Amino acid sequence: xxxxxxxxxxxxxxxxxxxxxxxxxxxxxxxxxxxxxxxxxxxxxxxxxxxxxxxxxxxxxxxxxxxxxxxxxxxxxxxxxxxxxxxxxxxxxxxxxxxxxxxxxxxxxxxxxxxxxxxxxxxxxxxxxxxxxxxxxxxxxxxxxxxxxxxxxxxxxxxxxxxxxxxxxxxxxxxxxxxxxxxxxxxxxxxxxxxxxxxxxxxxxxxxxxxxxxxxxxxxxxxxxxxxxxxxxxxxxxxxxxxxxxxxxxxxxxxxxxxxxxxxxxxxxxxxxxxxxxxxxxxxxx
Amino acid sequence: xxxxxxxxxxxxxxxxxxxxxxxxxxxxxxxxxxxxxxxxxxxxxxxxxxxxxxxxxxxxxxxxxxxxxxxxxxxxxxxxxxxxxxxxxxxxxxxxxxxxxxxxxxxxxxxxxxxxxxxxxxxxxxxxxxxxxxxxxxxxxxxxxxxxxxxxxxxxxxxxxxxxxxxxxxxxxxxxxxxxxxxxxxxxxxxxxxxxxxxxxxxxxxxxxxxxxxxxxxxxxxxxxxxxxxxxxxxxxxxxxxxxxxxxxxxxxxxxxxxxxxxxxxxxxxxx
Numbered sequence: 001x002x003x004x005x006x007x008x009x010x011x012x013x014x015x016x017x018x019x020x021x022x023x024x025x026x027x028x029x030x031x032x033x034x035x036x037x038x039x040x041x042x043x044x045x046x047x048x049x050x051x052x053x054x055x056x057x058x059x060x061x062x063x064x065x066x067x068x069x070x071x072x073x074x075x076x077x078x079x080x081x082x083x084x085x086x087x088x089x090x091x092x093x094x095x096x097x098x099x100x101x102x103x104x105x106x107x108x109x110x111x112x113x114x115x116x117x118x119x120x121x122x123x124x125x126x127x128x129x130x131x132x133x134x135x136x137x138x139x140x141x142x143x144x145x146x147x148x149x150x151x152x153x154x155x156x157x158x159x160x161x162x163x164x165x166x167x168x169x170x171x172x173x174x175x176x177x178x179x180x181x182x183x184x185x186x187x188x189x190x191x192x193x194x195x196x197x198x199x200x201x202x203x204x205x206x207x208x209x210x211x212x213x214x215x216x217x218x219x220x221x222x223x224x225x226x227x228x229x230x231x232x233x234x235x236x237x238x239x240x241x242x243x244x245x246x247x248x249x250x251x252x253x254x255x256x257x258x259x260x261x262x263x264x265x266x267x268x269x270x271x272x273x274x275x276x277x278x279x280x281x282x283x284x285x286x
Numbered sequence: 287x288x289x290x291x292x293x294x295x296x297x298x299x300x301x302x303x304x305x306x307x308x309x310x311x312x313x314x315x316x317x318x319x320x321x322x323x324x325x326x327x328x329x330x331x332x333x334x335x336x337x338x339x340x341x342x343x344x345x346x347x348x349x350x351x352x353x354x355x356x357x358x359x360x361x362x363x364x365x366x367x368x369x370x371x372x373x374x375x376x377x378x379x380x381x382x383x384x385x386x387x388x389x390x391x392x393x394x395x396x397x398x399x400x401x402x403x404x405x406x407x408x409x410x411x412x413x414x415x416x417x418x419x420x421x422x423x424x425x426x427x428x429x430x431x432x433x434x435x436x437x438x439x440x441x442x443x444x445x446x447x448x449x450x451x452x453x454x455x456x457x458x459x460x461x462x463x464x465x466x467x468x469x470x471x472x473x474x475x476x477x478x479x480x481x482x483x484x485x486x487x488x489x490x491x492x493x494x495x496x497x498x499x500x501x502x503x504x505x506x507x508x509x510x511x512x513x514x515x516x517x518x519x520x521x522x523x524x525x526x527x528x529x530x531x532x533x534x535x536x537x538x539x540x541x542x543x544x545x546x547x548x549x550x551x552x553x554x555x556x557x558x
Contacts, residue, residue, distance in 0.1 A: 006453055007384040008463045012392065015373035015434055022431040023399060026412050030405035040411055094295035101544065102306045108536040108547070110492045112508050113529040116515050117309055120316075120522065126327040128312065160305070165551060172552040221403045224494040228512065245406060249499075254407045261405045272401055 027265075034262040038255035050259035060260075063232075063239040066151055067267065070226075070240055071219035073152065077159045078215045079208060082166025086204075087196065089167065090174050100171070104164035111161065115228025118157045119144060144230050147237035154229050154238060158222065166211045173207025174200060209279040213272060220268050241267070313533065316526035324523035340527040347514070347524065352531070355510040361422065362497075362506060363490045366429035367483055373430065374437030375479070379471055381438070382445040383453070399435030406499050413500060425501045429490050437482050440550065444478040445471070481550035484543045488536050507532050 034050055036043035054060045089100050106114065121128045122143040130140030143153040177200065185195045223242035226232065232239035232247070239247075241264045248257035308329070316324055317340060319332040345352050381392055409428065410419055418424030448471065456466045472479075494508040505513075511528050518524055540547065 004463075005384060006457045006461075006463050006466050007380045009380065009384075009386065009388065011376040011380040011463070011467070012388065015377045015438075018373065018427055018431050019395065019399070019434055021412060021416070022409060022428050023402075023404065024395070026405040026408035027402060029408040029411065033408055033411070038407075040407065040414065088294075088298060091294070092290050093298055094290055094292065095299055099298060099302055101540075102302050104548070105537075105540060106306065107551075108488050108492075108540055110494075110508055110511070110529075110532050110536070112494050112511050113313075113532050114309075116511070116525065117313055117529060120327055121309065121312065123327055128308070128327075128329045131328065168548055168552050217401060228494075228515075242403075246498075249407055258405065258407045261403065261407070264403045265405075268401060268403055 030258050030261050030265070033255060034259040036255045038258065039252065040254050043255065046255070050256050051263070053256060054259055054263060059236040059239065060244055062236055063241050063244040063260075064263065064267075066238060067220055067240040067242075067264070070151060070155055070158075070222060071216050071271070073155045074158045074162070074219040074222075075212055075215040077155075078163055078166040079211050081159065081163050082170050082211055083201075083204070083208070085163065085167040086170030086174055087200065090171055100167075103167050106161045107164040109161070111224045112228045114157065114161050115225050118160075119229050122153060145234060147234050150230050150234060150238040154226050157229065158219070158225055161225070162215065162218070166215065169210050169214075170204060170207045173204040177203045209276070212279065213276050216275070217268060217272055220271070221264065310533075313526050313529050316522060317530045319523045321521055321523055324526070325520065327522065336523070337527075340523050341531075344524050344527045344531065347518070351505055351510055352507075352528070355505040355507045358422070358504055359491055359507045362426060362429065363487050366426045366433065366490050367486045369426065370430045370433040370437050370486060371479055371482055374434050374482075375441050375472060375475060376467065377434070378438045378441035378445055379467055382442045383450070396435045396438050399432070400439075404432060410499065420501060420503050422501065422504065425497060428496055428500050429493065432496070433486050433489070437486065440478055440482050441475060444475060448474055478550075480543070481546045484539055484546050485550040488539055488547070491535060 033043060035045060035047060037046050037049075038044075054064070085103060089096055089103070093099075122130075124130060124140070124142035124145055127143075129143070133140035141149055144150050181199050181203070182195060185199050190198070221242055222240060223246065226238060226240055226243055227246070230238045232243045241260050245257050245260040245264070248254075248260060312329055315329070315332060318335045318337045320334060320336050323330070323333055377392070381389065413419035413424045413428075418427065452470060452474075453466060456470045461470065492508060493506075494512065497506040497509050498512075511532055514528050515525055
């Protein structure tokens with residue numbers, strides 16, 4: 001007699017149906033529809049035309065390069081600032097718990113709300129940021145209206161909102177470093193800097209890997225903050241692939257929009273997968 | 287050794303107050319101003335406090351749109367989070383307990399769910415095919431599908447700490463799989479379920495992209511806020527009152543579940 005397992009595989013079924021129908025099927029369908037001229041109702045196979053358009057039209061190419069810039073800038077800034085804040089917030093300072101809460105809270109706030117608030121704060125003439133800069137004698141630029149600053153201004157706000165999560169991950173990593181290592185280093189007369197450089201930094205490596213991967217995935221896919229602050233403007237200078245996808249969808253070019261999705265898929269996997277493999281391998285060697 | 291570093295502390299408190307609290311103070315101040323003063327966009331004390339009239343105006347704007355949006359967002363958040371927690375716990379349970387042929391495939395799908403950007407227009411196409419596009423159930427199912435991966439990872443790690451002897455005891459006592467799962471395992475997951483619920487509620491409540499694509503007709507709070515910003519361009523006091531109202535639910539979550547959120551976001555993240 002075969003005893004039936006207490007762990008039946010049909011437990012996978014409900015989740016599998018929802019996930020399969022609404023995530024797996026659309027993902028595979030996107031590969032086909034990206035090769036078509038498509039109105040959601042009708043599709044004509046046109047080969048690689050959508051992708052050619054994607055890499056010929058200046059507006060779309062700009063979205064592609066902006067996505068890379070945005071992902072790298074936000075991810076890099078979150079690593080540096082998150083680590084610095086985590087070191088600060090695990091040191092002997094007053095009001096540590098309160099400071100951790102303050103740094104973390106923006107993570108939980110509505111992205112649209114944050115975007116609209118900073119749009120006002122960054123207003124070129126009357127915004128708080130430029131008023132303060134003006135009082136200090138600096139002529140602040142049009143953060144969101146100047147094509148050369150718009151994307152980076154949004155990236156700055158993204159870092160403001162997201163650095164709390166990076167900090168938390170680093171705090172968890174630093175707290176788990178055995179105290180003996182830090183004491184041994186101090187007994188050996190290591191300076192604060194060399195403790196950081198040779199003990200904390202290498203031992204917090206798993207946290208670094210997590211922060212880089214997570215913020216890259218988030219940054220490359222980012223849409224709502226950019227949409228709330230600039231809508232990809234001025235012109236298309238702060239467009240990213242995710243906002244191009246939305247714009248093309250609204251304009252009725254479902255095939256081109258889906259090609260954008262496939263490009264985004266390719267970018268994210270082509271960057272994140274090798275990077276996580278590389279970072280995790282070095283961790284083992286340590 | 288336990289000497290506290292006062293100068294550094296004071297500097298840290300001042301800088302964090304300027305960088306992280308001033309924007310929130312700004313929201314609060316703007317929400318209390320009258321229309322003319324709010325239009326100046328400056329960081330100043332309200333000449334007269336108009337919190338109550340502004341609140342009433344925002345709620346009444348566009349035929350009580352905000353109330354409808356809150357109801358919609360509440361329904362969406364509660365059902366989507368409940369659904370993803372139960373479905374993900376079932377997957378995580380069998381996945382952790384029974385390494386089988388499907389094991390590798392499911393692990394792959396879970397990780398894919400965290401990395402792969404959802405294909406939006408094909409998802410609309412599928413939803414139209416099954417007649418759920420533009421409906422609340424459709425959006426709920428989409429949110430469940432996108433939230434499953436995170437929950438499965440969180441639960442699987444926790445289930446690994448529950449001894450198998452417990453399952454065996456329940457099976458010997460005659461419990462079938464459903465009973466074993468819902469009466470024995472699920473209640474033991476309580477603490478990690480609270481974590482998942484809190485983190486995912488904030489995520490779903492704050493979600494803007496999915497309602498934008500999949501539920502264009504009915505308002506959710508984030509969509510309402512976004513449209514409000516487009517329509518009431520001259521009434522910044524009302525806009526910021528709206529932002530304030532949308533910030534309050536996460537703030538309450540944060541005050542009550544600070545530790546849960548922190549542990550959930552870091553543990554889930556580190557394992558992912």
